[in-house]
């Protein structure tokens with residue numbers, strides 16, 4: 001469970017960092033799953049579904065770029081078990097105010113050195129609520145919690161997450177269309193956004209960041225010589241999402257009482273050819 005102070009920090013600032021939530025062995029297992037995903041993508045020519053995970057691919061200088069793997073747990077049971085782990089799901093349930101939560105995201109970001117992958121300024125609500133009734137804010141607090149596990153140290157030059165403290169209480173603002181490939185920091189500047197307020201989050205492998213759907217954040221190219229991998233698990237209040245996410249089993253319901261009674265059994269990475 002999160003402490004009262006952590007919940008207050010989440011409410012006031014919009015983001016909390018929980019240091020060393022996963023240990024070295026677990027991080028190594030997650031990295032091996034990422035290696036397996038990378039191998040699976042090697043002969044893929046274009047974006048598509050493979051073994052239950054959706055690979056979003058691009059190209060830079062003739063080389064394949066993995067922009068993200070959506071529902072990475074679809075092909076990697078260990079990642080799926082991490083998505084049900086009480087260290088993520090209990091705080092998510094607490095922040096959402098429901099013992100039953102829907103897991104929408106199990107997403108792998110690789111950010112290989114100089115691969116051009118960026119995530120321009122946005123709020124996650126832009127990706128949840130696509131209009132036309134795709135999203136309902138059932139709990140009145142945005143109904144979504146994002147968790148991000150650092151699999152590598154996030155340093156100033158490895159494309160770390162940047163964030164605006166206090167943005168969690170902005171509600172939805174307009175950053176314009178969020179195009180992952182655009183090099184410009186913001187496509188539209190909402191009045192609340194000021195460069196001077198940006199903080200860069202330096203994290204260690206094993207640390208976890210948690211934030212809500214209105215937290216304004218971005219991250220830029222990894223110009224270091226090391227990978228900057230993060231594993232993202234996102235949870236919604238039941239009934240908030242009205243859209244089908246790609247990947248086998250995406251949108252599963254997790255009941256925290258069940259998880260605490262019977263914690264997930266973890267297995268190793270799966271290499272699909």
Ligand SMILES: O=C(O)CCC(=O)C(=O)O
Nearest residue numbers: 109119124161219230232
């Ligand atoms: O991998 C990153 O730095 C981007 C994370 C992000 O934009 C998100 O979790 O919504």
